[in-house]
Amino acid sequence: MTLRRTQTLLVCLLAVVAVGALVAAAPGAMRSKKIGNNLCRTTGGGKFVRIPGFPGERIDRRLLPDVKYLVKRYKLFITDGYSNDPVHASNGEHPLGLALDIVPDKANGGSWKLVSRLAKRAEPVQNQPVAPWRWVGYNGDAGHGRGNHLHLSWNHSDARAGHPAKTVYTMRCPGAATRGGQKDGGGRDGGAGDSGGGGGLSPGSGGGGGGIQPRLETAFPRDAADPVVETGGVDAP
Ligand SMILES: [Zn+2]
Numbered sequence: 001m002t003l004r005r006t007q008t009l010l011v012c013l014l015a016v017v018a019v020g021a022l023v024a025a026a027p028g029a030m031r032s033k034k035i036g037n038n039l040c041r042t043t044g045g046g047k048f049v050r051i052p053g054f055p056g057e058r059i060d061r062r063l064l065p066d067v068k069y070l071v072k073r074y075k076l077f078i079t080d081g082y083s084n085d086p087v088h089a090s091n092g093e094h095p096l097g098l099a100l101d102i103v104p105d106k107a108n109g110g111s112w113k114l115v116s117r118l119a120k121r122a123e124p125v126q127n128q129p130v131a132p133w134r135w136v137g138y139n140g141d142a143g144h145g146r147g148n149h150l151h152l153s154w155n156h157s158d159a160r161a162g163h164p165a166k167t168v169y170t171m172r173c174p175g176a177a178t179r180g181g182q183k184d185g186g187g188r189d190g191g192a193g194d195s196g197g198g199g200g201l202s203p204g205s206g207g208g209g210g211g212i213q214p215r216l217e218t219a220f221p222r223d224a225a226d227p228v229v230e231t232g233g234v235d236a237p
Contacts, residue, residue, distance in 0.1 A: 102149060
């Protein structure tokens with residue numbers, strides 16, 4: 001009887017410890033809101049994590065659904081993500097885990113043609129990237145371009161190098177699309193009211209066909225910081 005009670009107590013204690021560990025390991029509160037076609041705003045929950053399939057490369061985990069989609073769609077190879085290497089602009093997005101350097105994954109059917117297609121999608125007009133992108137380095141940008149590399153920065157609120165930004169903008173809401181290729185709409189979309197000040201982005205209805213409607217960076221809510229141009233980032237493999 002006594003032994004049994006002790007065992008029960010032990011089990012309870014273990015359960016408490018286990019729950020405590022789970023809570024401790026749980027990600028910070030992450031609140032996502034789909035604010036447009038292919039545009040999601042997420043506040044909280046930032047963390048630098050490994051990019052599956054690219055050993056040694058890390059990124060803010062809130063970008064993972066975008067990265068997964070883009071890599072597959074455009075057959076990309078990632079040469080850099082989160083980085084404090086001085087070759088990158090220190091006030092740019094690499095030290096925030098919100099940028100990628102990209103070349104074709106030629107071993108898997110990738111090509112500069114596909115990379116160029118992505119560059120065009122992200123920045124149809126020079127220096128006017130569409131949301132969620134903040135800065136696109138390609139043809140016309142020193143140290144970037146076809147045959148060198150494509151740089152993509154995702155937009156975000158003001159942040160300090162080496163620390164995840166409070167708010168990030170992505171194509172897909174993190175939490176959606178990670179389970180068996182589900183479409184947007186599951187997961188954490190439309191979570192509890194966020195504090196992001198209801199930015200002035202119109203969802204851009206119409207247009208059908210799933211095409212991207214250009215959204216100028218200037219249309220971002222005011223909590224998005226000013227873009228940083230990476231000038232010397234020559235880091236092709
Ligand atoms: Zn870069």
